[in-house]
Amino acid sequence: MRAMEYRGPYKVAVYEKDIPKIEHPNDAIVRVTLAAICGSDLHLYHGLMPDTRVGMTFGHEFIGVVEEVGSSVQNLKRGDRVMVPFNVYCGSCYFCARGLYSNCHNVNPNATAVGGIYGYSHTCGGYDGGQAEFVRVPFADVGPSIIPEGIEDEDALLMTDALSTGYFGAQLGDISEGDTVVVFGAGPVGLFAARSSWLMGAGRVIVIDHLEYRLEKARTFAHAETYNFAEYDDIVVEMKRATDYLGADVVIDAVGAEADGNFTQHVTATKFKLQGGSPIALNWAIDSVRKGGTVSVMGAYGPMFSAVKFGDAMNKGLTLRMNQAPVKRQWPRLFEHIKSGYFKPNDIVTHRIPLEHIAEGYHMFSAKLDGCIKPVIVPNAG
Ligand SMILES: NC(=O)c1ccc[n+]([C@@H]2O[C@H](COP(=O)([O-])OP(=O)(O)OC[C@H]3O[C@@H](n4cnc5c(N)ncnc54)[C@H](O)[C@@H]3O)[C@@H](O)[C@H]2O)c1
Ligand SMILES: [Zn+2]
């Protein structure tokens, strides 16, 4: 089969690879019909994620058709159209039983923090991902769902991560009626978090980025006020000004460890790797939220971190909430919001790229070229 493979930082291409096989009775093999590139894939692409092995196929957002099932699979059969959450999880351990699917205890022998994620390095279990013609789906009775009637393919695809994560980010913000919510980052996760915040009662939603074309999307898609942080000496002071000098009630970090905005931090953190990543967005979140407010962190950070304003968070009495999204937990509500028309997730898709051209897709999404917000990968584009 054809599959994307990692060959080192900034080097990915499509190669011929063996079609994955059933390795456990509860596996399924899925023929991928659509995949996507996520902001999280960029951390791998940039070589920032520990133990990203040459030869790995990335891709944790995908949908497809069941090709084959193992002998114990009961919920799926050959030919079913399925959407697969980015988490690999067992569904029955202590953590899964509490809905913490992203922290499953049974799927990742290397870590006691994160569970399994498709195509996300051996730090996250070493599972090959879906930027390929076929993918092995472990625990096939647990993660995948048959795509319901009325949900279009690209919308289902976006529910496997970006939409569910943005919605989860707003949920963790614990938004009360009338709250002011500030979202750092106008990528797919930030855009969906902003739009979700209204559903949870926000009275005001502000999105911050430095890419004008994404801020434009935040205005039209998420109906948010927007600020371009590059236009202000200090975006935190500007946020104080915008909130009667109190700070926002809730701040959502949808940026993560590769934040721009402070040249020295960016260079020491992401180029020279002297820090575990750049904490700029997280620190801006801690500084922009009011005393007693909540910071919800959806942006991804590596295991070790430095220079976070933890003392300020403590002394302000903040609530910090975060996790990799337990994707499937969000689906029942999101199906309703899509069917009701509140969400049309594929409004944010800007590019549809044949798998053969995935290297260009990574380059474009990473360098934020050509107005790219969300690239969808099509394995059999013909
Ligand atoms: N928690 C989860 O389950 C989960 C799931 C998906 C993605 N993520 C993470 O969420 C983050 C966003 O993902 P995405 O797909 O939207 O990525 P993306 O790269 O498309 O978007 C990130 C945006 O942040 C902007 N940005 C950079 N520095 C900033 C700053 N200091 N302040 C404000 N904006 C800034 C960028 O210009 C960009 O538009 C990534 O870190 C990704 O790894 C986490
Ligand atoms: Zn992702």
Ligand SMILES: [Zn+2]
């Ligand atoms: Zn589990």
